[in-house]
Amino acid sequence: DLERVLALLGHRAARFAPRTVEECTSTNTELVERPPIEDGRIHVLIAERQTAGRGRRGRNWHSWPGAGLTFSTLWRFAPGSAVPAGLSLAAGLALARALEKLDVAGIQLKWPNDVLVHGQKLAGILVELLPMRGRPPAAVIGIGINLRLPAHATVPDQPGGITDLAGQLASPPSREELLARVLAELHDLFEVYASAGFPALRAAWQQRNAFADLPVRISGEGVETRGTCIGVDDDGALLVRGEDGVQRILSGEVSLRVD
Ligand code: ATP
Ligand code: BTN
Structure with missing residues (x-):
């Protein structure tokens, strides 16, 4: 329910242009291949289901029906901006802060793009730069968060295993609240990132460095x-x-x- 998300975003709501789809291959692929026309807002695409959710190196982001939140946001930088450095880390920090405000304890960041709780993977981030073609830089930031995994859900290649918010919190947030909080943190952190760059966020990232x-x-x-x-x-x-x-x-x- 997007109305609910916008209400929860309060004064920041006007900055966002959110859209949901029942199903797509990958919200990242969708925004990279068909970026919405620039209108000064931050475009957000939320999918109920992804048929080909991606991590890095062509690996899969697994989503089980109703088990999580999968969405991507498109960020456009001012003309003349350098190609953004440390963007994936900045996004991870925003996600960590949103989760900490929901009282998730023990959040750590695994370079460059994972959010872990006590060594288990709770969320992943996939940042992709759009081809510049003479325009200012723009990036798609895709986020997948496990909210309530089916019993015995597993994925390959995660030595510490995976976790979900239902396993970390006595009363996990609704999808709307989770999305609104993550968008609000991304928004606030990107104001810092856009003006001062990753150096301004480096210490906060390092405090949460899992390794x-x-x-x-x-x-x-x-x-x-x-x-x-x-x-x-x-x-x-x-x-x-x-x-x-x-x-x-x-x-x-x-x-x-x-x-
Ligand atoms: P690496 O561990 O090699 O640094 P990564 O963890 O950043 O890489 P990516 O390739 O970016 O991995 O992301 C895909 C990986 O995320 C998958 O190979 C799988 O191990 C893990 N994964 C997939 N779906 C989920 C999920 N729903 N919850 C937690 N982890 C997942
Ligand atoms: C990772 O685990 O390292 C990255 C996973 C990123 C998953 C999200 S889900 C929404 C968006 N669409 C994708 O295909 N990937 C990202």
Whole structure:
């Protein structure tokens, strides 16, 4: 019910143009391939069902019917803005803050794009830049949050397993409340991001770094590194101290694991 979401957004409601669909392949694909005409508002696409929800590297975002919230937002930057750095981390921080305000305890961020609770994956973010074609930068930020998973739901490749809000909170929020809170945090954080960039958010991100000071292994795209995770830099690149000094891992198609 979008009316409810807009009511919950209060004074921020006018900034948003939300739309729901019963079914689509992926809300990210939809907004990347058919971006709405620019009208100064932040376009939001919510899908009841995705038939091909995506993570990075062509991996799947699994949604079970009615089990979660899957949506994407389109952010347009001012003319002359640089290609946004650390955007996926900024979005993760907004999501973490929204969840913390709902009283979810133990939220941590896994570089570059996952939200974990006590090591279990609760939500994922997929950021994709639109082709510039001479226009200012624009990015689609897609978010999937598990609200109430079916019993015994599992996914491949999550060493710590997965979790949902129903498992973390005695009274989990409605989908409307969850969406309104996440949009409100994204909105507020992006005002900071747009004026001061990721450096202004870096400390807040690092406070929630799931792998801070832990031994990690990074693999993929011809990269294979081990070391201690010491944080992120002003561009949102991961910093890993290994035998040959500190390495910067650019947010890309690599996978991060505790070693
Ligand atoms: P990596 O762990 O390699 O750094 P990632 O966790 O960021 O990658 P992506 O490829 O971006 O992974 O996202 C897809 C992954 O998310 C899937 O491979 C699966 O492990 C996990 N996943 C898929 N659906 C869900 C879900 N509903 N809840 C939690 N995790 C999910
Ligand atoms: C990840 O787990 O790392 C990323 C998952 C992102 C999933 C969301 S669901 C809404 C949007 N549409 C997609 O196809 N992916 C994102």
